[in-house]
Amino acid sequence: MTTAAKRIEGTGQLGGAAPTFRDIIAAVQPHPDELQWQAIPWQTDLWEARRLALEVGRPIFLWAMNGNPLGCT
């Protein structure tokens, strides 16, 4: 658990100090191991992906979700 998360859970650990917005942001932000999927240089438009795939002579790997896979899904 992050320090920020500890601060939020146990306000008594810091003498009763309420969490700041920075504490909350730090507790919510994804950890690096939760962001590995972002290391892939995703194309974001299927039409452009078609053009690019033809240009480089490769097939298309399409990740299609109800809700954007790169956003809320």
Place this chain on the structure above:
Amino acid sequence: MAENCSPLQSQPDAKGEFFRLVAEQGHYGGRTFPTPTRQGLYVCTPGGTTLGALNTRDAGPLLEMLQTALERWDHLAVHATSEAPGEYDRFRPDRYPHGGLVLRAIARDLPREVDTRIDDWRKIAWNLDYAWFTREEAASLVPDPALPGATAVASPELVRRLGRFHLRDFVRGEPAPWPADALHDASLSSVVTGVSDDTVTVSLHGRIRLAAEFRWVRQGDGEAHGSPCSFDATLSGEAEWDRVTGRFVRFDLAASGPRAGTQQYNNRPDDLGPAPMAVVFELAGDTPRDRTPPHTVLHAQYFGEPA
């Protein structure tokens, strides 16, 4: 590549037709029950021949599909001669708020004293979305004149969109926006805490309380469900405004507080609360990924008339 297939499943243009061409050759081809979804992972040629498809979260089956698809690709004789796709006439206008305020939103449960959540992915879930505001809406958060201690009240449109469309409980899924009458208290204000020739720093504070009864019919068996939902969010943050460009160059906002209830698509039946949750906002970048539209951008009232 990655894209939202919800509009692609039905939009009447060349891109929608191409997606459906590929999807109908895949794992959900022809399916209408329990849903017409075509979500999944596909490998296809630029001409639309599907080489592999499945819907899974497991790496093993996905790797197997990819390997099989690549073998099929290697055996294709004509993929290199596919015709280039023509120009694409967008079915929908691009509503990206150029020059406005584009935020990345992260939602996650906050630690709780007594945790009865099931110990699986739901306990560590988080989700990502984007929020779009116009230049004028963003500027409403900057007092004019920008003197130390000066205050400003965010435009009602900004607060409405923030509350109804971005303070949803999307930690575990994709809930619907709050209805118009769900906003019971809504305020966001700023106070100037620092001024230089080039920048104005403001603290942000407010509260947005949302409450509504959600009802839905479960697809598949037609069973009716309902749940009172709420989120009492305290808003706190800080932002830095560039006086030269007229844009925020830093924006950090936390909306936190108790949430309750479940909806059709947010996976909360085991965790009705009340329990603490936060949605935090920061400036998005300018990469293609950071231009992902907000989940609810197609809602008629996202940029529409306030209710």
